[in-house]
Amino acid sequence: MSINVLVVDDDKIVRDSMKIILSMDGDINVVGTSSNGDEAFEFCRHNRVDVALMDIRMPVCDGVLGTKKIKETFPSIKIIILTTFNDDEYIVRALKNGASGYLLKNISPDKIIKDIKAVHSGNMLIHSDVAKKIGELLSLEKKDNYSAYNLKNNEIKIMQLISDGYTNKEIAGKMFLSEGTVKNKISDILRKLNLRDRTQIAIYYLKGGKLK
Amino acid sequence: MSINVLVVDDDKIVRDSMKIILSMDGDINVVGTSSNGDEAFEFCRHNRVDVALMDIRMPVCDGVLGTKKIKETFPSIKIIILTTFNDDEYIVRALKNGASGYLLKNISPDKIIKDIKAVHSGNMLIHSDVAKKIGELLSLEKKDNYSAYNLKNNEIKIMQLISDGYTNKEIAGKMFLSEGTVKNKISDILRKLNLRDRTQIAIYYLKGGKLK
DNA sequence: TTTAAAGAATGACTTAAGTCATTTAGAGTG
DNA sequence: CACTCTAAATGACTTAAGTCATTCTTTAAA
Known part of the structure; x- marks a missing residue:
C-alpha cells in the first residue's frame, strides 16, 4: 500500500x-x-x-x-x-x-x-x-510589545478591563481607584499608544497588541 | 545518537x-x-x-x-x-x-x-x-452566529466598522447614512445582543461573535 | 384606497468618556 | 531640610455616545 x-x-x-x-x-x-x-x-x-x-x-x-x-x-x-x-x-x-x-x-x-x-x-x-x-x-509576547510603549502594569491592567467591556466606574471599583484617576490613566494610555478612545484600546489589546 | x-x-x-x-x-x-x-x-x-x-x-x-x-x-x-x-x-x-x-x-x-x-x-x-x-x-464561522440574533447585513457592517475603531461620524460617511441613523442602528444592535456600548460590540465581534 | 411595515432622518435629551490644570501626599535622593 | 518624582485625586470642561419619540418616505400587502 x-x-x-x-x-x-x-x-x-x-x-x-x-x-x-x-x-x-x-x-x-x-x-x-x-x-x-x-x-x-x-x-x-x-x-x-x-x-x-x-x-x-x-x-x-x-x-x-x-x-x-x-x-x-x-x-x-x-x-x-x-x-x-x-x-x-x-x-x-x-x-x-x-x-x-x-x-x-x-x-x-x-x-x-x-x-x-x-x-x-x-x-x-x-x-x-x-x-x-x-x-x-x-497572540503571544504581549508584554514585550507593551513595554515598548512604556506601559505600566497598572495601565495594562486597565487595558485588560476595558477589553473585558467594563465602564470606568467598574474599573475604578475593581482597582480601588477613583473614577477620575481611571480616566486620567486612560488618557495616558491613549497618548502612549496614539489611539483615540477606549474602543480602540480594546481592539488593540484583543488583537494581541499589534497596531493597525 | x-x-x-x-x-x-x-x-x-x-x-x-x-x-x-x-x-x-x-x-x-x-x-x-x-x-x-x-x-x-x-x-x-x-x-x-x-x-x-x-x-x-x-x-x-x-x-x-x-x-x-x-x-x-x-x-x-x-x-x-x-x-x-x-x-x-x-x-x-x-x-x-x-x-x-x-x-x-x-x-x-x-x-x-x-x-x-x-x-x-x-x-x-x-x-x-x-x-x-x-x-x-x-477561523470561526461568524455569520451563522450573527444570524441567530437577527442581525441585518447593515448592522453587521456597522459592527465591523466599530471593530475597526471608527467613530459614528466616520461610519456614517462610509455607509452614506446620517450620524443619527448610525446611532439608532447601534442602539438596535445593542438591544439585540444585550450589550451596553460600542466597546462591548467590538469585543463581541473580535472574539468571533461569542458572547460571555 | 387604506393600512402596514421598514429604512432613514431629526431634534432634544442624558450620560459616559476623555482632556487638562491643579493639588495633595508619600518615597527617595542629594 | 529642600528637592524631585510619582501616584492619586479633584473639578471644570468639551464632546462623543446612546436613548427615545416622532416624522417622512417608499414599498408591499389587504
Missing part, C-alpha cells in the same frame, strides 16, 4: 526534481504533477490521490484556493503546503482551508519523505519556522 | 508502560520519569533531555505550566503534550508556551515513536483531531 502523491508547482524544474526525489522511496508513488490549483483539482477528480504537495504561489489558482477546492470535494486528501515563503497571511488561510502541513522548500529530500508519511498517517505537521509564526498569531 | 526522552505523567502505570513501549525502539532512550511539571523541570536541570512527553492534567504543576518552566530555561528541549483530553483552552495555552506537539493518548505505540522522532527533528506535530480545533480557533 504505497502513498499516491500529487506534486503541484508552476515551475517545471521543481515538479520534475520533486518527482525524482520522492520516487527514491519505495512507499511513495508520484501519480502525477499539476501546474496550478485548478489542474490539481481536476487531477484529483480522475485519479486516486492520497497526499498533494502544493506550492503556494502559482498563477491562475494559487495553493490556498487549490487547497480549498480539493478539500471541499475530497476531504480525505491530505495537503501539504510547500513554499519558499514564510508568510503569515498564507499560513492562516491555508490552515483554515484544511491544509495538513506547512513546510518550507529548503528541506532535505529524506525529510520531505518522512513528512509526507507523517501527514499521511493522519497528523498535522508544521515546519518549526512556521510553527513559531503560529505561536505569534495565537 | 539516540533521543533522550523524559516521560511526565502523574499515573505510574502510564509512566511504566510508556517506558516499556518507547524502549522497544533502538533510537529512543528513556532517561527518566516524573510525576508532575515541577519534578520534570528539576530533572531537566540535572540530566540531558531531548524530548519530554508531558501529560497535561497533573497535580501540583500541570503540563502547561511545566512546559512553560522548561521552555524558559531550556528552549532546545522539545515538548510533546500527551493527553486524553481535547480541550481548546489547553491547546492554545500549551502552544503559546512553546510545546512542539500535541497528541492524544489513544495512539498506537509505533505512532508515538514516529512522532517523537518527527518532533525531535524540528517539526511541530499536531494530532489531526487537535488540528481541527486549531482550524476552528483560527
Whole structure:
C-alpha cells in the first residue's frame, strides 16, 4: 500500500526534481504533477490521490484556493503546503482551508519523505519556522510589545478591563481607584499608544497588541 | 545518537508502560520519569533531555505550566503534550508556551515513536483531531452566529466598522447614512445582543461573535 | 384606497468618556 | 531640610455616545 502523491508547482524544474526525489522511496508513488490549483483539482477528480504537495504561489489558482477546492470535494486528501515563503497571511488561510502541513522548500529530500508519511498517517505537521509564526498569531509576547510603549502594569491592567467591556466606574471599583484617576490613566494610555478612545484600546489589546 | 526522552505523567502505570513501549525502539532512550511539571523541570536541570512527553492534567504543576518552566530555561528541549483530553483552552495555552506537539493518548505505540522522532527533528506535530480545533480557533464561522440574533447585513457592517475603531461620524460617511441613523442602528444592535456600548460590540465581534 | 411595515432622518435629551490644570501626599535622593 | 518624582485625586470642561419619540418616505400587502 504505497502513498499516491500529487506534486503541484508552476515551475517545471521543481515538479520534475520533486518527482525524482520522492520516487527514491519505495512507499511513495508520484501519480502525477499539476501546474496550478485548478489542474490539481481536476487531477484529483480522475485519479486516486492520497497526499498533494502544493506550492503556494502559482498563477491562475494559487495553493490556498487549490487547497480549498480539493478539500471541499475530497476531504480525505491530505495537503501539504510547500513554499519558499514564510508568510503569515498564507499560513492562516491555508490552515483554515484544511491544509495538513506547512513546510518550507529548503528541506532535505529524506525529510520531505518522512513528512509526507507523517501527514499521511493522519497528523498535522508544521515546519518549526512556521510553527513559531503560529505561536505569534495565537497572540503571544504581549508584554514585550507593551513595554515598548512604556506601559505600566497598572495601565495594562486597565487595558485588560476595558477589553473585558467594563465602564470606568467598574474599573475604578475593581482597582480601588477613583473614577477620575481611571480616566486620567486612560488618557495616558491613549497618548502612549496614539489611539483615540477606549474602543480602540480594546481592539488593540484583543488583537494581541499589534497596531493597525 | 539516540533521543533522550523524559516521560511526565502523574499515573505510574502510564509512566511504566510508556517506558516499556518507547524502549522497544533502538533510537529512543528513556532517561527518566516524573510525576508532575515541577519534578520534570528539576530533572531537566540535572540530566540531558531531548524530548519530554508531558501529560497535561497533573497535580501540583500541570503540563502547561511545566512546559512553560522548561521552555524558559531550556528552549532546545522539545515538548510533546500527551493527553486524553481535547480541550481548546489547553491547546492554545500549551502552544503559546512553546510545546512542539500535541497528541492524544489513544495512539498506537509505533505512532508515538514516529512522532517523537518527527518532533525531535524540528517539526511541530499536531494530532489531526487537535488540528481541527486549531482550524476552528483560527477561523470561526461568524455569520451563522450573527444570524441567530437577527442581525441585518447593515448592522453587521456597522459592527465591523466599530471593530475597526471608527467613530459614528466616520461610519456614517462610509455607509452614506446620517450620524443619527448610525446611532439608532447601534442602539438596535445593542438591544439585540444585550450589550451596553460600542466597546462591548467590538469585543463581541473580535472574539468571533461569542458572547460571555 | 387604506393600512402596514421598514429604512432613514431629526431634534432634544442624558450620560459616559476623555482632556487638562491643579493639588495633595508619600518615597527617595542629594 | 529642600528637592524631585510619582501616584492619586479633584473639578471644570468639551464632546462623543446612546436613548427615545416622532416624522417622512417608499414599498408591499389587504
